[in-house]
Amino acid sequence: MLERIHLAIVQQVDKLGSLTAAAEALHLTQSALSHSVKKLEQQLGTDIWLREGRSLRLTQAGEYLLQVANRVLPQLELAETRIGQYAEGERGSLRIGMECHPCYQWLLKIVSPYLARWPDVDVDVKQKFQFGGIGALFGYEIDLLVTPDPLYKPGLRFTPVFDYEQVLVVSRGHVLANVAYVKPEQLTKEVLITYPVAIDRLDIYTQFLMPAGITPRRQKSIETTDIMLQMVASERGVAALPRWLAEEYAARMPVVPLRLGRTGIAKQIFLGCREADVDIDYLKAFVGIAREPVPARASRARRKEAAR
Structure with a gap:
C-alpha cells in the first residue's frame, strides 16, 4: 500500500540526490529507508529508481510518484497545520x-x-x-x-x-518633466530602470515600447522601489510604476509621474x-x-x- 512515507522518500531523494541524505532528512536509518523502498517496489511490481554509477535516476513510475508527492504532501502539511490551529483555538x-x-x-x-x-x-x-x-x-x-x-x-x-494607472517617473529636472504625456520615441535615449523581471512581463515594454518598435538606450534592473526612485531622483534613469505609488514618493522626493501615451496604461x-x-x-x-x-x-x- 502506498503510504505518506513513500512519497516523502521519493521527494527527498529527488531533492537531495541520495538515499543517505534522504534518510538523514527524514530521521530514518538508511537500511530502514532502503527496506521501505524495496518493499514498495515489490508491492507495485516495478522499480522506482535505476542506478547509474553512484547516482539514482527515477523511472517513469518514479517520476509519476514524484509528481504525486509534490502535489499531495503540501496539502497534507497544510491540513495538519490547520487542524492544529483549530485544536489550539x-x-x-x-x-x-x-x-x-x-x-x-x-x-x-x-x-x-x-x-x-x-x-x-x-x-x-x-x-x-x-x-x-x-x-x-x-x-x-x-x-x-x-x-x-x-x-x-x-x-x-x-x-x-x-484599479491603477502605470506611469513613467522622471526627476523634476528632467527634460520630460512638464510634458502632458510621454511618447515611446522619447525614451530612445533614456536608461529605463525596472524590477528584475522578464521583459514580456513589464507593461512599459508590452503595452508601450514594443508596439511602437522602440527600445530604450539601456535597461537597468533594481530590486527595491526605494533605490529605484533614488536613482530616478538623481537623474540616473527613468522608471515605470503605478501612479498611486509614484505620487506617494513624489510627495517627499524630487520625482514626477507622467502619463504613458495619450490615453495612459490602465491596470488592475x-x-x-x-x-x-x-x-x-x-x-x-x-x-x-x-x-x-x-x-x-x-x-x-x-x-x-x-x-x-
Whole structure:
C-alpha cells in the first residue's frame, strides 16, 4: 500500500540526490529507508529508481510518484497545520504570495485593517513566490496570490480588487518633466530602470515600447522601489510604476509621474485563490477589504481604535 512515507522518500531523494541524505532528512536509518523502498517496489511490481554509477535516476513510475508527492504532501502539511490551529483555538492563517514588486506597499494598506477585524487569523506574506505564484497556489504553498497579470487556469479564481494607472517617473529636472504625456520615441535615449523581471512581463515594454518598435538606450534592473526612485531622483534613469505609488514618493522626493501615451496604461491588481477555498470566511473577508475604497478602510480603522 502506498503510504505518506513513500512519497516523502521519493521527494527527498529527488531533492537531495541520495538515499543517505534522504534518510538523514527524514530521521530514518538508511537500511530502514532502503527496506521501505524495496518493499514498495515489490508491492507495485516495478522499480522506482535505476542506478547509474553512484547516482539514482527515477523511472517513469518514479517520476509519476514524484509528481504525486509534490502535489499531495503540501496539502497534507497544510491540513495538519490547520487542524492544529483549530485544536489550539486559532482561526487559521492566510498565506499571501506576491507576484508584483510594487504591490507590497499596496498590500500593507490592506493587512493592517484586516488584522484589526480578524484578530484570530495570522497573515504571512511570501515574496519568494514573485513571478511563480500559480504553481504556489496549486501546490498549496500559499492561499492568495497578488498579481497584476492573472493567468486563468481551471481550479483558480481571480478577483480584481484595485484599479491603477502605470506611469513613467522622471526627476523634476528632467527634460520630460512638464510634458502632458510621454511618447515611446522619447525614451530612445533614456536608461529605463525596472524590477528584475522578464521583459514580456513589464507593461512599459508590452503595452508601450514594443508596439511602437522602440527600445530604450539601456535597461537597468533594481530590486527595491526605494533605490529605484533614488536613482530616478538623481537623474540616473527613468522608471515605470503605478501612479498611486509614484505620487506617494513624489510627495517627499524630487520625482514626477507622467502619463504613458495619450490615453495612459490602465491596470488592475487581482487576488487569486483556489476555487475550493473561495468560501473560507477569513479569505473572503480579505478580498472584501481589498476591494473597499481607501477612505472606507481608514474610517473603519478609526472607529475600531475609538472603541478601544
